[in-house]
Amino acid sequence: MQKEYFTFEEVYDMWMKEQEKKLKISSLANKRSKFNKHILPNFRKLYIDQITSEQCQAFIDELSTKMKSFKDYGNQMDLLFRYSKRKKIIKENPMDYVAYPYYEDEYSSKEEDTGVEFWEKETVNTFLTRAEQELSFRVFAMFRTFLYTGIRKGELSALLESDLCQDKKELSINKTLVWINGDYQLLQPKTKNSFRKIGLDDETFNVLVKLIELNRRLREEHGNPNIEPFLFPRPSDLKPMRSAYPNETLHSTCKRFKIKNIKVHGLRHTHASMLFAAGARMKDIQKRLGHSRISTTMDIYTHISEKADGELSKKLVSFLNNEDNENQDERI
Secondary structure, three states: OOOOEHHHHHHHHHHHHOOOOOOOOHHHHHHHHHHHHHHHHHHHOOOOOOOOOOHHHHHHHHHHHHOOOHHOOOOOOHHHHHHHHHHOOOOOOHHOOOOOOOHHHOOOOOOOOOOOOOHHHHHHHHHHHHHHHHHHHHHHHHHHHHHHHHHOOOHHHOOOOEEEEEEOOEEEEOEEEEEEEEEEEEEEOOOOOHHHEEEEOOOHHHHHHHHHHHHHHHHHHHHOOOOOOOOOOOOOOEEOOOOOOHHHHHHHHHHHHHHOOOOOHHHHHHHHHHHHOOOOOHHHHHHHOOOOOOHHHHHHHHHHHHHHHHHHHHHHHHHHHHHHHHHHHOOO
């Protein structure tokens, strides 16, 4: 006989068993994290067919005062209630009647927010010069690798020393790293195009060779020379860096240098912009960045070129205005 009443948590457990067949480990971990942190503590023991839209609305309203990503949690709840309706556990989805609060940052500066942020060449040079002079060598090496290879954050965290081919001066990208419940896992990249080899300039190559030597000394100091040799380990325990570490470090560094923080993904866009400026072919840039579709690469190029065109227009107006002023001075 089918059970008539299910708690929210019981339905969540059933739903997650279904999700385990569909989702990657990293996506599954992210979904579990959202429920465990905020959703389950509020709804765990309630019978799911008795949860009202008013209760859901109150939860979303409160969450919106605590975090910018409150809609993500609402979307997850909506998916769970849809599953419940499909299984005929509930008749109506209470999330259908929830109105998401207005969040000003979400709509401000829409015209400026293209989703593609990058630094100009002068900013890159200033940032790296100061990083080399003022930051630890490990942090400088991390930022230079991001800017000169365009690799993703998870790809950099997963790099082993053996991924640096010293004969050919190239990095082999063949895995990504995720943290799940306090443990790291090395996973295959998300698409076959993410498997790639990235050629290095001489300076970046020399920086990574020096980093490997520092890592060797660090392992000896820890008395564990045979531990898995990550290229960018945490000095404290030689494990891979935390997922949030690159963005946290970039944020504090940009604040210190008084440079706009474009986040680590923006460093990837910056790498692409430098390749575009250097005249690299679109197909070669797609391959280097590991994009599965060339349309993704072209979207980045479009955003970057549109911004560059806008800057050119401003420079033209500024030039003409200055010229007019100079002519006026001559007439006077």
